[in-house]
Amino acid sequence: MNIAFPEVSVIIPFYKTPFSKLEKCLESFLQQDFPSFELLLIDDGNPVEYRPMLGKYLESNANISYFQFSSNKGVSEARNLGINKAKGKYIVFCDSDDYVEQNHLTQLFQAISLPSVDLAICGIHERDYPVVDSLVKKNKFIAFPSKYSGIQYINFIHNKIFRKELIINNQLRFETSIKLGEDALFLARYLEFCQKIKSISNQSYHYVLDENSAMSSYYEKYWDWESLVIKKQFDLFSSVELSENENNYLKYWLYRKIRRAFSYYFNRRPDDKSYFYIFNQIISSELFSTLEKGLFNNSYFSFLDIGLVYFWKIFKAEGVYLTSKFLKLKQLIKKS
Structure with a gap:
């Protein structure tokens, strides 16, 4: 050597x-x-x-x-x-x-x-x-x-x-x-x-x-950091012309990333509403604005997915909190 x-x-x-x-x-x-x-x-x-x-x-x-x-x-x-x-x-x-x-x-x-x-x-x-x-x-x-x-x-x-x-x-x-x-x-x-x-x-x-x-730790600045990553990766995939299917998939990828960000805060502080301002930051972000366009013609989204996005848009942080409670309860019932 x-x-x-x-x-x-x-x-x-x-x-x-x-x-x-x-x-x-x-x-x-x-x-x-x-x-x-x-x-x-x-x-x-x-x-x-x-x-x-x-x-x-x-x-x-x-x-x-x-x-x-x-x-x-x-x-x-x-x-x-x-x-x-x-x-x-x-x-x-x-x-x-x-x-x-x-x-x-x-x-x-x-x-x-x-x-x-x-x-x-x-x-x-x-x-x-x-x-x-x-x-x-x-x-x-x-x-x-x-x-x-x-x-x-x-x-x-x-x-x-x-x-x-x-x-x-x-x-x-x-x-x-x-x-x-x-x-x-x-x-x-x-x-x-x-x-x-x-x-x-x-x-x-x-x-x-x-x-x-x-x-596994809790960081209040998680969305600040994660949004940098999501935008950089989204821009990378968007830097070439995508087919309709790939463009639809990328939109669904973005949806899962945003949903994961909501889960990060909710699952660590399920009974704490002090992070509502972060939920509102996410909903008012450019990434969320990109997400909400053209969902009904996207085969990767289920009716539940589309419903969640528009419920979040209308009811903001309270809507994210309520849907997170609902999804968690649904998961518990499914496991029982």
Whole structure:
């Protein structure tokens, strides 16, 4: 292995990750059948006891580099540091509590080594989001939101390999001012500069559910951050001429995103009406205005979907609250 000039740089930020999980993550990379890579461990201001526990890895593996923040800066700052320190031609990201199959780097490297491919995507275990085998030009990728708008394609960064040159030349970095959606924003910006995208159905990335993750927490600014992501992704898919079917699907995708935003606040504070002003922000947004046009001719929307949108428009926050109560009760009855 050429440590000075590795082919791939794997960036792993960690903050208060249980050491058993971090160790499993590291071991999965040290057992790779790919010969030329470096591991960049970004210590995001962890307690001092982490460094001694990592000693056996740092001392016996020349391809592991360790960088440390004196205080917790957040995952975006940590990833950006990793990008700045990376020596490889290609960059792979991994969460510190996840792990990968032995052929993870090999299959991603082979995929991105194909002519004109700037992004390669693999499947993810423990997720009901299948990745299909395909090789498409960027314009075809964004012309089919019905196929490629799933979160495994445009939200997750961990099941992908990126060209470092493309990141550096276009000054792409993770947004440090937001706590959710920073990876989706980074990916949407990266996709703008891609020529071709290769996806692989093989599920070589293992996603370990963390009940204490950022998505499980409550952030009042969730809509501020999520609306940035939704608009960026919507604009990306809208940047090419879509067929009628794909345009209809994109509208339905937008509906599900907005409905998910309502659910985020309601499910975390079901008896608290203090977030009504956020519901009204969403309903008065440009995204909602885009959503409400032409629904009756859209086959992706059921009568219930159309009814919900217009009920929200008429009754604003109170309408969202009432329909959320109704849908939750309906779900409970269905489970009983």
